[in-house]
Amino acid sequence: xxxAQSLKIIDKAVAKYPPDQKQxxxxxxxxxxxxxKGWLSPEVMDFVASYLDMPPVAVYExxxxxxxxxxxxxxxxxxxxxxxxxxxxxxxxxxxxxLKKKLGVDFNETTADGRFTLKEGECFGACGDAPVMLVxxxxxxxxxxxxxxxxxxxxxx
Amino acid sequence: xxxxxxLEVDGREVEVPPGSTVMDAATQLGIFVPHFxxxxxxxxxANCRMCLVHVEKAPKPLPACATPATEGMKVWTQSAQAKQxxxxxxxxxxxxxxxxxxxxxxxxxxxLQDIAVGYGASESRYTEPKRVVMHKSMGALISAEEMTxxxxxxxxxxxxxEIAGVMELGMIGRGEHSEIVAFVGKSVDSELSGNMIDICPxxxxxSKPFRYSARTWELSRRKSVAPHDSLGSNLIVxxxxxxxxxxVPLENEDLNECWISDRDRFSYEGLNAPDRLTQPMxxxxxxxKEVDWQTALEHAAKLLSDVxxxxxxxxxxxxxxxxxxxxxxHLAQQLMRGLGSENIDFRLRQRDFSADGKRSGIPWLxxxxxxxxxxxxVLIIGSYLRKDHPLLANRFRQAAKRNQEVxxxxxxxxxxxxxxxxxxxxxxxxxxxxxSRIVAAVAELKKLPRPAGITNxxxxxxxxxxxxxxxxxxxxxIFLGSTAEQHPEAARLHALAQEIALLCGxxxxxxxxxxxxxxxxxxxxxxxxxxxxxxxxxLEAPRKAYVLLNLEPELDCHDPAAAMRAxxxxxxxxxxxxxxxxxxxxxxxLLPVAPFTETSGSFVNTEGIRQSFNAVVKPLGEARPAWxxxxxxxxxxxxxxxxxxxxxxxxxVACRTADIPARLDNGISGIDLATxxxxxQPASNALERIADVPIYFADAIVRRAESLQQTKDSREPRAxxxxxxxxxxxxxxxDSVRVRQGDGEAVVVLNLDEELPxxxxxxxxxxxxxxxxxxxxxxVSVERAG
Ligand code: SF4
Ligand code: FES
Ligand code: FES
Numbered sequence: 001x002x003x004a005q006s007l008k009i010i011d012k013a014v015a016k017y018p019p020d021q022k023q024x025x026x027x028x029x030x031x032x033x034x035x036x037k038g039w040l041s042p043e044v045m046d047f048v049a050s051y052l053d054m055p056p057v058a059v060y061e062x063x064x065x066x067x068x069x070x071x072x073x074x075x076x077x078x079x080x081x082x083x084x085x086x087x088x089x090x091x092x093x094x095x096x097x098x099l100k101k102k103l104g105v106d107f108n109e110t111t112a113d114g115r116f117t118l119k120e121g122e123c124f125g126a127c128g129d130a131p132v133m134l135v136x137x138x139x140x141x142x143x144x145x146x147x148x149x150x151x152x153x154x155x156x157x
Numbered sequence: 158x159x160x161x162x163x164l165e166v167d168g169r170e171v172e173v174p175p176g177s178t179v180m181d182a183a184t185q186l187g188i189f190v191p192h193f194x195x196x197x198x199x200x201x202x203a204n205c206r207m208c209l210v211h212v213e214k215a216p217k218p219l220p221a222c223a224t225p226a227t228e229g230m231k232v233w234t235q236s237a238q239a240k241q242x243x244x245x246x247x248x249x250x251x252x253x254x255x256x257x258x259x260x261x262x263x264x265x266x267x268x269l270q271d272i273a274v275g276y277g278a279s280e281s282r283y284t285e286p287k288r289v290v291m292h293k294s295m296g297a298l299i300s301a302e303e304m305t306x307x308x309x310x311x312x313x314x315x316x317x318x319e320i321a322g323v324m325e326l327g328m329i330g331r332g333e334h335s336e337i338v339a340f341v342g343k344s345v346d347s348e349l350s351g352n353m354i355d356i357c358p359x360x361x362x363x364s365k366p367f368r369y370s371a372r373t374w375e376l377s378r379r380k381s382v383a384p385h386d387s388l389g390s391n392l393i394v395x396x397x398x399x400x401x402x403x404x405v406p407l408e409n410e411d412l413n414e415c416w417i418s419d420r421d422r423f424s425y426e427g428l429n430a431p432d433r434l435t436q437p438m439x440x441x442x443x444x445x446k447e448v449d450w451q452t453a454l455e456h457a458a459k460l461l462s463d464v465x466x467x468x469x470x471x472x473x474x475x476x477x478x479x480x481x482x483x484x485x486x487h488l489a490q491q492l493m494r495g496l497g498s499e500n501i502d503f504r505l506r507q508r509d510f511s512a513d514g515k516r517s518g519i520p521w522l523x524x525x526x527x528x529x530x531x532x533x534x535v536l537i538i539g540s541y542l543r544k545d546h547p548l549l550a551n552r553f554r555q556a557a558k559r560n561q562e563v564x565x566x567x568x569x570x571x572x573x574x575x576x577x578x579x580x581x582x583x584x585x586x587x588x589x590x591x592x593s594r595i596v597a598a599v600a601e602l603k604k605l606p607r608p609a610g611i612t613n614x615x616x617x618x619x620x621x622x623x624x625x626x627x628x629x630x631x632x633x634x635i636f637l638g639s640t641a642e643q644h645p646e647a648a649r650l651h652a653l654a655q656e657i658a659l660l661c662g663x664x665x666x667x668x669x670x671x672x673x674x675x676x677x678x679x680x681x682x683x684x685x686x687x688x689x690x691x692x693x694x695x696l697e698a699p700r701k702a703y704v705l706l707n708l709e710p711e712l713d714c715h716d717p718a719a720a721m722r723a724x725x726x727x728x729x730x731x732x733x734x735x736x737x738x739x740x741x742x743x744x745x746x747l748l749p750v751a752p753f754t755e756t757s758g759s760f761v762n763t764e765g766i767r768q769s770f771n772a773v774v775k776p777l778g779e780a781r782p783a784w785x786x787x788x789x790x791x792x793x794x795x796x797x798x799x800x801x802x803x804x805x806x807x808x809x810v811a812c813r814t815a816d817i818p819a820r821l822d823n824g825i826s827g828i829d830l831a832t833x834x835x836x837x838q839p840a841s842n843a844l845e846r847i848a849d850v851p852i853y854f855a856d857a858i859v860r861r862a863e864s865l866q867q868t869k870d871s872r873e874p875r876a877x878x879x880x881x882x883x884x885x886x887x888x889x890x891x892d893s894v895r896v897r898q899g900d901g902e903a904v905v906v907l908n909l910d911e912e913l914p915x916x917x918x919x920x921x922x923x924x925x926x927x928x929x930x931x932x933x934x935x936x937v938s939v940e941r942a943g
Contacts, residue, residue: 057325
């Protein structure tokens with residue numbers, strides 16, 4: 001199901017915990033699986049479950065709890081805009097409107113060319129930089145005014 | 158033990174052991190604290206917040222279920238602060254809860270409804286739209302059509318994790334997007350799943366078979382006892398008019414705690430099966446016709462006495478199902494003995510009767526059910542524990558989480574969902590040898606001589622591990638399960654278990670295969686004298702006439718093919734049955750008798766507790782309680798001693814409660830421990846059969862329970878073998894194969910199982926698809942079909 005490279009990283013995560021508590025590595029394992037597959041299909045979650053000796057539904061619980069896990073395929077760039085209160089008060093509402101108009105999609109939708117998926121995020125703990133947006137789970141962008149958004153989008157090919 | 162804690166709840170003083178919660182203290186005083194997520198048998202989740210109480214010096218109300226009781230604590234459950242908190246939580250819980258009580262199956266028995274009456278406002282202050290949650294599909298037993306009603310207490314999730322031993326439901330999402338689901342595409346398949354319906358405090362999880370068929374307040378309730386496994390779970394059977402509508406547990410901490418298995422809960426559907434026998438029938442000129450009781454009973458009496466007059470009493474035989482009541486078994490054997498025959502048995506799936514006459518008493522659990530949890534070392538021999546004894550399995554599951562080491566020696570690898578210390582899977586023919594090796598290993602560890610017959614045996618790693626576990630305990634028991642009882646060398650397995658027990662100071666116990674496995678012995682429903690034939694002998698040397706009590710020979714006997722041959726070749730078969738069954742093909746007389754809900758009677762469970770119950774509803778059609786039918790039949794035959802006027806009077810003649818303990822004894826003597834080399838070993842190219850009794854095919858009632866028949870456990874049986882064995886035969890998974898045994902065959906799909914012993918094929922018995930096959934153990938051949 002997952003390639004040798006991914007399994008190696010997962011094994012490393014598993015090794016951090018006592019042998020009878022393999023499931024502690026579930027978040028890391030899901031992240032690795034998602035890096036490889038792009039999203040977490042039921043088959044992938046089922047695989048992670050048996051790999052870590054835990055019930056599939058327990059993996060499902062984790063995968064659905066955290067916004068960074070994709071439970072359906074996403075575009076090349078997943079844009080996750082924080083809409084919690086501090087960001088909302090500092091321009092996130094406007095940023096959201098701008099993104100929606102520019103990309104022609106609503107939250108939880110992907111552009112027709114498969115390039116962008118727009119998502120709503122919860123507080124990233126970076127409220128000082130509000131409004132904040134996370135690109136592909138790993139790259140944090142600060143002060144998302146319409147202008148800086150335009151610049152960013154132009155850059156994401 | 159450390160000192161008790163003294164605290165005060167609502168101004169009343171109470172003492173609780175350390176580790177108790179405020180909820181425990183309140184419960185002890187009989188003070189009700191409203192709650193949803195708290196359940197005495199489950200871990201503490203403290204997520205509903207309904208149990209908030211006022212605690213002295215605490216700045217905020219605290220959840221009673223999760224707050225440890227401390228010395229000198231002062232708690233108020235109904236102060237203004239507590240009330241305000243409780244009312245507030247109630248209001249929050251109701252924000253999204255639909256107002257569909259009038260069409261909700263839980264209405265009238267809903268914790269949320271009840272508590273809302275006491276703590277809720279009469280009107281909501283919220284005008285926003287309510288949240289909607291999509292319905293879920295969880296299989297044939299649990300309806301999850303209205304998940305909008307769920308209050309996310311996670312009782313169902315915790316039940317799966319902690320009691321059923323398998324987490325099938327989980328809570329996905331977060332915050333107000335949380336939902337209870339099974340994993341994508343999965344159903345809930347646990348054999349204890351129905352308990353989730355009981356513990357769900359709202360109408361989110363409800364009984365699918367019962368759905369929309371009655372309201373709780375229309376039902377009458379009667380206590381009863383489960384007629385399937387040997388535990389004797391206590392039931393409340395609910396009926397409307399003359400129909401049983403639903404079965405729920407009656408709490409009995411010593412036996413079933415507050416649970417029942419799905420078999421005990423949903424088998425009632427079989428009582429209303431379309432093939433219920435509701436009118437006596439006799440065969441005339443080759444065809445069956447319905448007649449009145451008098452005609453049928455006179456005809457039966459005449460046929461039986463004709464056979465006896467022509468062929469002698471030994472030409473008669475009685476086969477009774479161990480699901481029959483004590484009273485029925487007692488009268489049936491008395492009738493047969495009155496006719497002069499000692500061919501009497503209720504141990505239908507047993508193969509080896511060589512222990513008869515060598516046992517010191519009636520085989521039983523060897524202890525109280527509740528004592529299972531106090532053992533610290535256990536060896537279980539030959540048991541499909543989860544499926545044969547769903548709630549005994551739970552006792553071991555809970556104990557294994559504490560300090561009990563459970564070791565299992567079995568012929569199949571089914572996961573008991575119990576943390577096992579050692580699991581050893583061997584071919585049925587190797588079972589005696591495997592136990593002998595454990596005997597040898599225990600002797601070695603104990604530095605005691607090996608018993609005679611076990612001298613030249615090499616000890617292997619698994620036996621050493623099991624022995625090591627057994628000798629290290631303070632309280633040890635060896636249990637024999639159904640497979641051990643049904644094994645062709647059952648007596649030797651019993652004797653070997655006794656040797657292990659003697660060497661390590663353990664007890665021996667039998668799980669027992671059915672509701673009356675102990676009761677059948679007490680009723681003396683076993684062959685007597687030197688000439689009496691047992692269940693096996695009666696079929697291998699067919700009788701001229703049989704009386705059948707509550708059984709389907711092709712499904713309930715060890716060797717279905719031989720059983721069918723015997724009853725078909727008999728001149729006379731008198732079948733007392735609740736269902737039409739295949740008796741319509743061979744019986745001369747069919748007498749409709751009442752199942753357990755329509756008669757009074759008793760079961761004696763595996764711990765030797767005699768539990769009596771009354772009829773819940775009137776017998777269907779012309780069906781009558783079997784004890785009455787047997788009484789009249791005996792009177793027609795002129796057999797004396799049948800002047801009983803109630804089932805209680807039969808019961809007290811059959812066995813008095815006070816006399817039971819003295820008759821229970823698992824001792825055995827005079828059995829040669831040595832197995833001749835190669836005994837039971839099939840010829841080199843043949844395969845050995847491993848047969849289980851699928852949980853929902855174990856007896857006539859459950860076979861007809863429609864919803865249980867739609868579960869995964871009721872799928873068409875498959876032949877299962879190890880990949881190596883399959884490869885040797887050139888077969889692969891998914892092939893359609895023909896399994897031959899004697900003259901019979903079954904065509905089934907092949908499955909592979911890495912853990913199954915080599916040269917074995919597992920194929921269920923007790924299923925119509927396999928009823929043409931022979932014994933549960935022994936030689937079979939397998940080839941590709943078509
Ligand atoms: S389905 Fe019932 S038991 Fe399960 S979480 Fe919801 S309310 Fe609780
Ligand atoms: S509210 Fe957006 S980062 Fe904290
Ligand atoms: S019962 Fe205490 S928080 Fe739910």
